[in-house]
Amino acid sequence: MAILIGQAMKKYIENNFASFKMDRGILHIAYKENLCLSLKAAKEVVSQRLKIQHGRAYPIVCDMRGIRDVTMDAKEYLVTEGSVLVSALAMITKTPLSLLYTEIYTLETPPITIRRFTDESRALEFLRPFVKLNDL
């Protein structure tokens, strides 16, 4: 497993449901286009994320635009198991559909700091105070 060295180094991985990129102490997750987020997909996304994080909490920016549908059990999984080791969450929503899914998710009040954004740079600005110095 590679170790982060300096600001220039980034890490990237993707599975069938999303891509994951660690950059300057912030984890970027982007769901794949036209994704139906089932319980199976939610489990794989959470397990992949936790493997990347190695037991540390990170601020996360999550691009919701690819999601076409979310099942009820997937939503419940993301609210409970999906909130583990997340220091703050910025959700990127640019379509009415992705906005709806973020609203439904936040209605369940997962125990983390969450904000919605349409602009990624503002989302990163919001997350920056949550980055730990040794993750830079």
Added chain:
Amino acid sequence: MDTFTNRQRLQKINHHLLEMVKGNFSLRIERSDKKDELEALAAAINFLTEEIQESVLHHGYKNPDNIFALTDQMVFILNRSYRILQTNNSVKRFLQCKQRDILHNEFEQLLSTDSLKNWRETVEKLEEQQEQEARLRLSFKTEKGLLLPADCKLIFLRGNGVIQDKILVSSSHILPSPKNYELVSPRNDEFSKKMIQQRALHKKHHLYSTDIESIRAAREFIMDHIQGPVPLIEIAHSVGINEYKLKRGFKELYGSTVFQFIKDQRLRKARVLVLYTNKSISAIAKLVGFKKGNHLSREFKKLFGHSPTQLRILNIDHDTNNFNTDTSN
């Protein structure tokens, strides 16, 4: 063209809402690949329908004298080319179609686009592995273009005689409203009697809408404080109701006691930390809100059947998906 498509999408939403008015919460609006306001509306209505359906189901379980009146099945018999040979009458009722319109057609024609992949993969697997049966979730298309999602059972009949080389597909459903259908005899066993007595007792403690709001707020309070100690009295005070009402109302609304809910939430989080991190059990215990590692281990084993350490050992081989380094960006 867009106006025409949007009109069709609105018609489906309209049909769906009319079905809901009739008390039918089994159907869903078929989703398109668009991401506009109309699609968000369809998704929101589907979520709402599922919430209501779950609530109806919950009440069904709480009313055991009518429990069997609330369920029905669709049954299809297919040949080896997956064409429909026979169905039961419930197919007509659930898919709102005439039996003669679907007989001898391909079974796949009844399925939504999303379900087709799942169906083909399952059938292929059964054919290849010579297995007899499988469970799968399928969405059927109704005549008015709505979807009927259902947990189905697929059985390959490989015996001799008339059943040879036939395929049986069955699905279970909650009926739209028991009053519209012939009632099956009520259950009359000891369990039902006990449940009816309990229900009569519960009626004395009716929950008002303000209580429901408070109990929902209590759930939010719990979720916000789940990592630390959450005494019942503190939860009750934070939402302005007494402990007795909180205890009874929470169980009524969410189907578990406050303590069970807190414990389950903590254990579910602990499980993913055990599986996908290398943190020590005591560190995980502290992170999710247990005082000590051995307390977590004990409760963990009760719920999941393995201690955290056993589970970690059992799943160690799956943990092979490493994170690649990419310095090109």
